[in-house]
Amino acid sequence: MKKFTITRILMLLGLFLISSGIHSTNKESIFDNIFTVMERTSSAGNLPGIIDNAGANRGAGFNGRYVFVASRQSGDYVYYWDVTNPDAPVQELNISGIGGGTFTLADLTAIGNHVFASNMVMPGIFKIYHWNGIGAQPSVLIEYDSGTARLGDAFTVMGDPDDFAMIIVSQHGGKSFYVWAMENGELNFDEPLVVTIDDLPANANFSRVTLPDGEDEFPVVSGPAGVFVLGEDEDIILTIEQSFFPGWPMYVNIFAYEGGRYFAFMHVKDNPAANVMYVLDITEGEDVLEALQILKNGTFAAKVLHSHDMGSIANGNASVSMDVVIDSFGNLWLMGFAAGNGFVVQRIGDAGPDGLLLPFMETFDGEGEDTPDTWLPEGWISFTLDDDGEEFNWYWSPGPSANPNGQMRSQSAYQDDGTWYVLNPDNWLVTPQIYMSEISGDEIIELSFKIGTGAQTPGFK
Missing domain, CATH: 2.120.10.30 (TolB, C-terminal domain)
Structure with a gap:
């Protein structure tokens, strides 16, 4: 044997x-x-x-x-x-x-x-x-x-x-x-x-x-x-x-x-x-x-x-x-x-x-209308969900002015009918932009992450 x-x-x-x-x-x-x-x-x-x-x-x-x-x-x-x-x-x-x-x-x-x-x-x-x-x-x-x-x-x-x-x-x-x-x-x-x-x-x-x-x-x-x-x-x-x-x-x-x-x-x-x-x-x-x-x-x-x-x-x-x-x-x-x-x-x-490194993500816990101006590196964006947790329709914009060094200010706004409204950021996810291609309508991409201490929103995905 x-x-x-x-x-x-x-x-x-x-x-x-x-x-x-x-x-x-x-x-x-x-x-x-x-x-x-x-x-x-x-x-x-x-x-x-x-x-x-x-x-x-x-x-x-x-x-x-x-x-x-x-x-x-x-x-x-x-x-x-x-x-x-x-x-x-x-x-x-x-x-x-x-x-x-x-x-x-x-x-x-x-x-x-x-x-x-x-x-x-x-x-x-x-x-x-x-x-x-x-x-x-x-x-x-x-x-x-x-x-x-x-x-x-x-x-x-x-x-x-x-x-x-x-x-x-x-x-x-x-x-x-x-x-x-x-x-x-x-x-x-x-x-x-x-x-x-x-x-x-x-x-x-x-x-x-x-x-x-x-x-x-x-x-x-x-x-x-x-x-x-x-x-x-x-x-x-x-x-x-x-x-x-x-x-x-x-x-x-x-x-x-x-x-x-x-x-x-x-x-x-x-x-x-x-x-x-x-x-x-x-x-x-x-x-x-x-x-x-x-x-x-x-x-x-x-x-x-x-x-x-x-x-x-x-x-x-x-x-x-x-x-x-x-x-x-x-x-x-x-x-x-x-x-x-x-x-x-x-x-x-x-x-x-697309030849890019996968980024890391961080959360930003704002203070409502008292949120101070926040600076992000160029190429970074932030998003959250609306109150019903379904639509990604809040985002960061460079706004009317950008830092000459390439950083952008947290000019938060919501644009639906062409009108810009000031937002009070709270519980935001910030990440380098991720570019994707060839995504069919049947595919779902889900991102899960922790939210900031004291955040009012139950969670994000």
């Missing part, structure tokens, strides 16, 4: 993807145009005080919209930042019912609307919590007696939690990985599949298992000991020793983009301390296995396409995150996190509807 392995789970459940068709591309020009969307790092001098302790902020994740950080600093929190509105105050997930473990909160990851966070036990009752959206209360997805094992320092979630996903937890102080499966948002089995990789040259401390984009037959283990490609029976078929890298190669992501193949990871080093996000070029090669062999046979410096210094605060637990997201418009997003040093979100591409 054949062993029941991680690779066979993937085969049985049809998770393998079609080959991504790697070919030559102008990689340098792609990464020359990378843009920092949001940065909160020690190196930038703007690391938030609420996450500046390396030992108490060990897990983070990015889902393409929000950066989440699990924190035990001055209490238990899961903070999140909205990258579409970098100046907005930090928010918090509901953590009611979370408790237990040596560390109540340790690692974290996010996929789509799903957020997962673990406790850490050494040993004890290991838990993974699940939020189905930022407004949800957490549920206990996994509750498992770890026996003698230390669990929770690092885990990965691979796949789509709404369809099928795998949760892989690495053991600290041993060479085992604990594997659970999710199907349709629910845990598939309570007891994990325990996979021990005896050939690892060191324990699996802080290691993660990831799958190369489009080439899932090559699971990759990365951690302080180096990078290892697993075969069908979890035997190691390729090793890139830690000494090839300038430090520990943590949380490797292998992905395809614009015809190239890339190797992104978080570098962690002590003496002297360093935390750097790297992207390497591994386009050459017919598949990931050959590409990594070529990487191993070359030099690290020759393969570096992009790097970003996070800071030099010691991160001895190698607590990091490295997330790669390609959005529905084809833009590439990178998020790197290093405990005690913060996070950075960078993007390649600016595609959106």
